[in-house]
Amino acid sequence: VPRIVDHEQRRAEIVHALWQVIAARGIEGVSLRVVAQAAGISTGRIQHYFRSREALVLAGLDLLIRRAVAAYENTAGATPRDRLLHVLVQQVPRTEPGRIGVTVWYAYLATALTDAGVRDILSEALRVGEAECAGHIQAMRDVDDGEAHAMARRLLALSDGLTLRVLVGGLDADRAVATLQAEVDAVAGTDAP
Amino acid sequence: VPRIVDHEQRRAEIVHALWQVIAARGIEGVSLRVVAQAAGISTGRIQHYFRSREALVLAGLDLLIRRAVAAYENTAGATPRDRLLHVLVQQVPRTEPGRIGVTVWYAYLATALTDAGVRDILSEALRVGEAECAGHIQAMRDVDDGEAHAMARRLLALSDGLTLRVLVGGLDADRAVATLQAEVDAVAGTDAP
Numbered sequence: 001v002p003r004i005v006d007h008e009q010r011r012a013e014i015v016h017a018l019w020q021v022i023a024a025r026g027i028e029g030v031s032l033r034v035v036a037q038a039a040g041i042s043t044g045r046i047q048h049y050f051r052s053r054e055a056l057v058l059a060g061l062d063l064l065i066r067r068a069v070a071a072y073e074n075t076a077g078a079t080p081r082d083r084l085l086h087v088l089v090q091q092v093p094r095t096e097p098g099r100i101g102v103t104v105w106y107a108y109l110a111t112a113l114t115d116a117g118v119r120d121i122l123s124e125a126l127r128v129g130e131a132e133c134a135g136h137i138q139a140m141r142d143v144d145d146g147e148a149h150a151m152a153r154r155l156l157a158l159s160d161g162l163t164l165r166v167l168v169g170g171l172d173a174d175r176a177v178a179t180l181q182a183e184v185d186a187v188a189g190t191d192a193p
Numbered sequence: 194v195p196r197i198v199d200h201e202q203r204r205a206e207i208v209h210a211l212w213q214v215i216a217a218r219g220i221e222g223v224s225l226r227v228v229a230q231a232a233g234i235s236t237g238r239i240q241h242y243f244r245s246r247e248a249l250v251l252a253g254l255d256l257l258i259r260r261a262v263a264a265y266e267n268t269a270g271a272t273p274r275d276r277l278l279h280v281l282v283q284q285v286p287r288t289e290p291g292r293i294g295v296t297v298w299y300a301y302l303a304t305a306l307t308d309a310g311v312r313d314i315l316s317e318a319l320r321v322g323e324a325e326c327a328g329h330i331q332a333m334r335d336v337d338d339g340e341a342h343a344m345a346r347r348l349l350a351l352s353d354g355l356t357l358r359v360l361v362g363g364l365d366a367d368r369a370v371a372t373l374q375a376e377v378d379a380v381a382g383t384d385a386p
Contacts, residue, residue: 026307028221103306110303112361113296114219119361126362153358154372160357161350168305168312169319171346179347 011049011059014039018060023100027107030057054117061108061118064101065125072132080139081188087133088159088180093166094173102163130156140188151187158183204242204252207232211253216293220300223250247310254301254311257294258318265325273332274381280326281352281373286359287366295356323349333381344380351376 017039021030032053036046050056068090075086093099112119133152137143143151159180165171210232214223225246229239243249261283268279286292305312326345330336336344352373358364 024307026221026304028219029307106306107303109357109361110300111219113299114217114222122361123363126358150372153355153364154351157354157358158347158351160354161352162346164302164353165319165346165350168302168315170316179343 015063019104023103080136084136092176208256212297216296273329277329278377
């Protein structure tokens with residue numbers, strides 16, 4: 001079915017151009033015209049794939065989450081400790097593409113504060129991430145659901161806050177990663193007396 | 194000097210209207226016209242106080258930080274533990290005005306990712322906050338500067354991440370506060386064996 005593949009690939013190319021625009025100008029800088037320019041196609045062509053600015057913006061968030069889920073699913077053969085660490089560390093920007101990805105993610109987080117559509121999608125992604133992490137914690141330690149979720153939430157919140165400090169506070173990415181590794185080892189109990 | 198007082202008060206009123214606009218529409222929704230409307234004055238009148246949209250947006254961040262600093266300075270007579278907890282907990286939204294304040298703060302954080310002027314102001318505020326918290330930790334525990342800063346950064350990052358989850362992830366504000374209290378007590382050593 002080559003036409004469907006082409007359609008999906010062209011949509012993905014447009015979303016990549018959207019991410020570049022968001023990383024450079026924020027979501028406020030997004031218009032179909034600006035994204036078409038960044039993608040090197042006409043505004044009419046972009047409307048063939050996305051009906052409106054709103055539809056394009058939501059598709060950008062959807063693909064961002066699907067990429068993160070795919071990268072996580074690639075760790076399926078790893079230990080619970082390493083899978084937990086993957087979730088916590090994957091957003092810390094250590095490369096330029098990584099920085100663009102997490103800049104776009106935080107732009108969506110800020111938009112979620114005032115946009116219920118974006119908030120619902122993000123809130124669900126956070127819920128799924130917390131449940132996955134809680135599962136890995138329970139595979140390492142004998143704790144009940146409530147405690148595992150509280151530990152997962154604490155680790156994920158710490159990862160969010162450290163990532164923000166790498167992005168705007170001048171924190172070194174390697175130090176953020178080292179902090180998260182130490183926290184995971186503490187939760188795993190490998191540094192317990 | 195009543196005219197200077199009036200001038201400062203009118204500027205503050207305009208900034209309050211700006212915050213309302215940011216909380217409702219994000220920074221992307223800000224224009225001098227929209228803020229003038231929210232403040233119930235003419236666009237010409239607003240230009241008497243703020244030359245440009247950019248100047249108004251930066252003044253909004255400046256007043257947000259000065260208010261937070263003033264609230265912190267009001268805790269000058271409290272214990273190091275309580276002053277540290279104040280810094281960590283003050284941003285967790287427990288009231289509607291609190292929610293507006295922190296929504297505006299996160300809107301500025303997202304803008305900082307793509308706006309160097311906003312990033313410089315925020316980065317400095319984060320640096321000062323970390324130094325204050327590190328000082329309180331050293332008043333409670335015998336740790337060196339580097340370790341105190343690392344502990345402060347970890348607590349502040351956790352507060353940022355939990356706050357974000359209260360705003361968009363459905364986390365209960367009281368649970369976020371209870372988590373932060375437990376962390377401060379652990380750092381203070383009051384729950385040590």
